Amino acid sequence: AQKVTQAQTEISVVEKEDVTLDCVYETRDTTYYLFWYKQPPSGELVFLIRRNSFDEQNEISGRYSWNFQKSTSSFNFTITASQVVDSAVYFCALRSGANSKLTFGKGITLSVRP
Amino acid sequence: KAGVTQTPRYLIKTRGQQVTLSCSPISGHRSVSWYQQTPGQGLQFLFEYFSETQRNKGNFPGRFSGRQFSNSRSEMNVSTLELGDSALYLCASSLEGQGWNTGELFFGEGSRLTVL
Numbered sequence: 483a484q485k486v487t488q489a490q491t492e493i494s495v496v497e498k499e500d501v502t503l504d505c506v507y508e509t510r511d512t513t514y515y516l517f518w519y520k521q522p523p524s525g526e527l528v529f530l531i532r533r534n535s536f537d538e539q540n541e542i543s544g545r546y547s548w549n550f551q552k553s554t555s556s557f558n559f560t561i562t563a564s565q566v567v568d569s570a571v572y573f574c575a576l577r578s579g580a581n582s583k584l585t586f587g588k589g590i591t592l593s594v595r596p
Numbered sequence: 597k598a599g600v601t602q603t604p605r606y607l608i609k610t611r612g613q614q615v616t617l618s619c620s621p622i623s624g625h626r627s628v629s630w631y632q633q634t635p636g637q638g639l640q641f642l643f644e645y646f647s648e649t650q651r652n653k654g655n656f657p658g659r660f661s662g663r664q665f666s667n668s669r670s671e672m673n674v675s676t677l678e679l680g681d682s683a684l685y686l687c688a689s690s691l692e693g694q695g696w697n698t699g700e701l702f703f704g705e706g707s708r709l710t711v712l
Contacts (some may be wrong), residue, residue, distance in 0.1 A: 525684055526599075527703035537672065573639065582652045583629070583641035584701065 488587035505574030515576035521571040600704035614675040622687030628670040633684040
């Protein structure tokens with residue numbers, strides 16, 4: 483069975499603060515993919531990153547960085563120097579084995595106050 | 597490059613009616629997936645189509661069905677609507693070949709269905 487847990491439900495920070503969104507996943511497959519998506523109020527899910535299970539290298543893209551640790555089954559997302567435009571719901575998702583569906587976590591609502 | 601287009605964006609139905617939602621994928625994308633998003637259950641997978649064939653199906657009752665056309669456009673249908681079917685229905689497309697889906701999904705803005 484596949485499962486994604488995002489224990490944090492709502493996070494509120496002041497602009498320019500750093501914030502980390504946690505994601506823990508469960509799967510018995512050795513081959514899997516992890517994703518982060520952002521959902522602004524418009525409703526569209528915006529793809530942020532994909533990481534496969536054989537690549538534990540951390541990634542940085544501008545103010546965004548991701549920390550993938552297989553030992554703890556975690557794929558955490560950090561926003562550095564947050565901005566008001568970062569306010570959205572963020573979803574972590576898993577696709578594993580031969581199953582083509584994405585299993586999403588419940589999402590984290592991030593509010594960045596000016 | 598146009599994104600994933602879903603129509604209608606908003607609709608209101610009453611219990612017992614049926615509804616058809618449409619999704620036009622990104623040009624060249626052959627895989628289309630549908631997800632239901634509700635406050636209680638979150639995002640749940642409905643089904644995936646590839647080259648007009650249903651490749652995967654989630655745990656939803658038979659009232660939920662879908663299809664894909666030769667131009668990769670997809671429709672989903674919900675019959676005998678229930679109050680609990682009120683949700684945001686999201687369509688996603690991806691650039692796929694044969695084999696299972698490894699790529700990122702590009703989502704539309706969704707169709708928000710309200711059942712009264």
